[in-house]
Amino acid sequence: MMTSFFDQFASPSYLGIPLIAVAIALPWVLYPTPSSRWINNRLITLQGWFINRFTNQLMLPLNVGGHKWALLLASLMIFLITINMLGLLPYTFTPTTQLSLNMGFAVPLWLATVIIGMRNQPTVALGHLLPEGTPIPLIPVLIIIETISLFIRPLALGVRLTANLTAGHLLIQLIATAVFVLLPMMPTVAILTATVLFLLTLLEVAVAMIQAYVFVLLLSLYLQENV
Amino acid sequence: MLSRLVLVSGHTLKNSGSFGACMVQASRTFHQSSQSLAPVPPLPEKGGKVRHGIFPEELFTLLYPKTGVTGPYMLGTGLLLYMLSKEIYVINHETFAAASIGAVVIYGIKKFGPSVAAFADKINEDKVAKAQEVKDQAMASLAQGIEDEKKEQWRVEGRHMLFDAKRNNVAMLLETNYRERLHMVTNEVKKRLDYQVELQNLHRRMEQEHMVNWVEQSVVKSITPQQEKESIAKCIADLKVLAKNTQARATLNLRIFSKVLKITVKNVWGKPGFPVKRLLA
Secondary structure, eight states: OOOOGGGGGSOOEETTEEOHHHHHHHHHHTSOOOOSOSSOOHHHHHHHHHHHHHHHHHHTTSOGGGGGGHHHHHHHHHHHHHHHHHTTSTTOOOGGGSHHHHHHHHHHHHHHHHHHHHHHOHHHHHHTTSOTTOOGGGHHHHHHHHHHHHHHHHHHHHHHHHHHHHHHHHHHHHHHHHHHHHHHHOHHHHHHHHHHHHHHHHHHHHHHHHHHHHHHHHHHHHHHHHO | OHHHHHHHHHHHHHTSHHHHHHHHHHHGGGOOSOSOOSSOOOOOSSOOOEETTTEEHHHHHHHHHHHOTTHHHHHHHHHHHHHHHTTSSOOOHHHHHHHHHHHHHHHHHHHHHHHHHHHHHHHHHHHHHHHHHHHHHHHHHHHHHHHHHHHHHHHHHTHHHHHHHHHHHHHHHHHHHHHHHHHHHHHHHHHHHHHHHHHHHHHHHHHHHHHHHHHHHHHHHHOOHHHHHHHHHHHHHHHHHHHHHHHHHHHHHHHHHHHHHHHHHHHHTTSTTOOHHHHHO
16 A cells, blocks of 8 residues: 555554554643642643643633633643644654544534523524624625625634635645655755744644634634623 | 553452552552551652753663663663664654754754743742741731730839829829919908908097097187287287398398308309319309
């Protein structure tokens, strides 16, 4: 069988045992449980500081009803950011490159926000379909457009994350292959390409963090509208 | 980190039934600290020492007796070359990706590591400092309380001086008041006595006047007309004699006076020291 660049996105298995569960559960072991001690070591201190800060920032625009989602959104953020960053290591599998996982996160959570909005305040939730100050002739068209944009949200959430990470990983593989192939032939070009690879890796680190943050932020925005 | 998984799963296995019992005994050799939970053992302040960021120092100390300082490095190089030569590890594009991400990670750790560690330490230190500040404030307020109490006790000791001064003050006021009242009483009594004295004087004067009047009246009454004529004639004769004497004396005086005046003017007028100006002025 020919190896292709897309083999890195195949669900991992070893001797027929699927390892996807291990790949998804792995980030959990990297975060030590906060102990009951008052002064902790650096890792737990930083972890606690980061999660506190992040949750604080995320919950600022939400009202009290939205604060019920704090645990969910914070843990989602930690999960996504860890998986994205770990995926940048060589020979690793990134679960968030799988559309199934990302849609599995996006659709239920988006649907939850919509249902909450429709149940608690249907008028306000439906009112979001018409922005303020639209000219009267445009109203029917705009409602259709807003409905389409509403239903495209879960698709956008999932596909955004998948596409960004997949594209990034593919690029890294491609340029690394270029470096590998060019090294015996044209070392200077290979070194230039290696520089490009280095910069791309930097970009991928940033993208990994940003995409996770954007996912969670958008969910919090949808929640803000509806809660 | 995977060892933590093993330990956690071992812990849960340990608690399950008969299999758990022998697991406890078997894993007892792995435990390094004592088995009791209280008091909570202190955590080490710093993490385990590592060399080159990932290799724990224990590996080097383990190998040192047998292979010396270069032992672990030889082991590492040998392993690497073994894996490369036997193509257990194949160099492919992922190697360069690994090199790239490795460079990013090492650069990040070298650049931001110390500041992040300092930040984490600062968070902990701020916690401790806050608690310490509370404790210090409590101690300071208690010490201040002790100082204030001592001051109050000293003040109480000096209280008797204050009372003495107040007592003196009050005594002085009483004394002054008493003296004023005494003075007033004396004045009143004197006024009454003066009144009585004046009254007596008045009585005596009136009696005297009355007596004098009465004596005069009786004398006047007792003067007969005959005595009156005689006394008047005698008075006239006396007066005549007196007049003659007086006239003679007067002319004699006048002559003496004019003689004296002449002599004086002759002697004094125009002589040095004569106060002309004074006279004329």
